[in-house]
Amino acid sequence: MARAGLTAARVTLAGAELADEAGFDQVTMSQVARRLGVKDASLYTHVRGLDDLRGRIALLAADEKTLRIAEAIAGLAGKDALVAFADAWREYAAAHPGRYMATQLPLKIDPALVANAPGPRRAVELTYGMLRGYGLAEPDLTDAVRLLRSTFHGFVALEAAGGFAHERSPQDSWVRALDALHTALTHWPAPREAREGDPT
Amino acid sequence: MARAGLTAARVTLAGAELADEAGFDQVTMSQVARRLGVKDASLYTHVRGLDDLRGRIALLAADEKTLRIAEAIAGLAGKDALVAFADAWREYAAAHPGRYMATQLPLKIDPALVANAPGPRRAVELTYGMLRGYGLAEPDLTDAVRLLRSTFHGFVALEAAGGFAHERSPQDSWVRALDALHTALTHWPAPREAREGDPT
């Protein structure tokens, strides 16, 4: 019998495609094996198990998303960079809902694999770089990064879960949310201790 | 053999407890039945199936979370209300990680059940009420509600998934994020068409 020529990467990719087409919870050993024209037991040569496969899909998604963002913000600064960053994030999530869902789960995976994956770390670095223009210093910079990541992720997660039932178009709300974030970054408030009226 | 006295509510509660203790993905018919001292087939009298059970847990969580928030913001206004709202949200997610995880998934459940559950709708109403003090009008009000819900959800989701690896304490970042949101709400920007320098 001819070999199928599988690798961990090919198995992961098949899982990612399945996730986008049928939903992340449909990513099973059996389904992925079927899609590859192989028996499920054969996958265990390349992947430790289901958790490992799902973790690899999450890392793949993180890498891909980071790459899209990096391309999108290249050469931009200030609000243009913010909008490009956010749009790239949201578009990736919309184009690859299954892959994106994978990134929402805590990784149950070999830590060495995670350490080698550039995606998550690089994503944070990109966010820091994008914020450079707003003139923030630590620890505000970290706080701002977390605010942005939270809002971007929260918005696309709620959108994907059908959380925006109102008639108002999510796209319009998204544009306004980015306006508001830009406002928050340009008027970044001083810490509580430094504001007037506080008892030191 | 004595009956166990199950009801849909008791089954849902057992599932919610299991979700918090062992993780939402451990919520299975078998495990819940075991916890109730009953065979798994017995649960199908009270609950349609696994998706139904998980959906009920999600609705329970939404109701509980809404209740906590309502208590927290009672009698408050302005930034105090914003902070109380946000803290109640985050504390609920921290206290009930499994239940909270349930709310992140799209509901595959009988729509009639959803219609009867007060939680989700009431949560949006509370958010609108809390924002009244900022003087926004539609459609900005809806956009602001979505911004807040996105950021709150995104923050606690990232926090739960271990997304904040940096040494900076998430609590401190949370406080600053709320400061920033307050700033954004008080300086809510005019829509793009109305800003200077735009054509038209």
Add this chain to the structure above:
DNA sequence: CGGCTATACCTAGAGGCCCTAGGAAATAAC
């Protein structure tokens, strides 16, 4: 080119999960 080794893929099977069908026992109705 023929044999050796490593390994990709297989079959077989145990155990867990979801869910249905139909039976038995406890409660409720009269």
Add this chain to the structure above:
DNA sequence: GTTATTTCCTAGGGCCTCTAGGTATAGCCG
């Protein structure tokens, strides 16, 4: 006290994960 209803049960099919061990294919080396 009898009947009707509902709860919980046993039995079983189908799909899932994962392991053990066998077979065949590919690469390597003489």
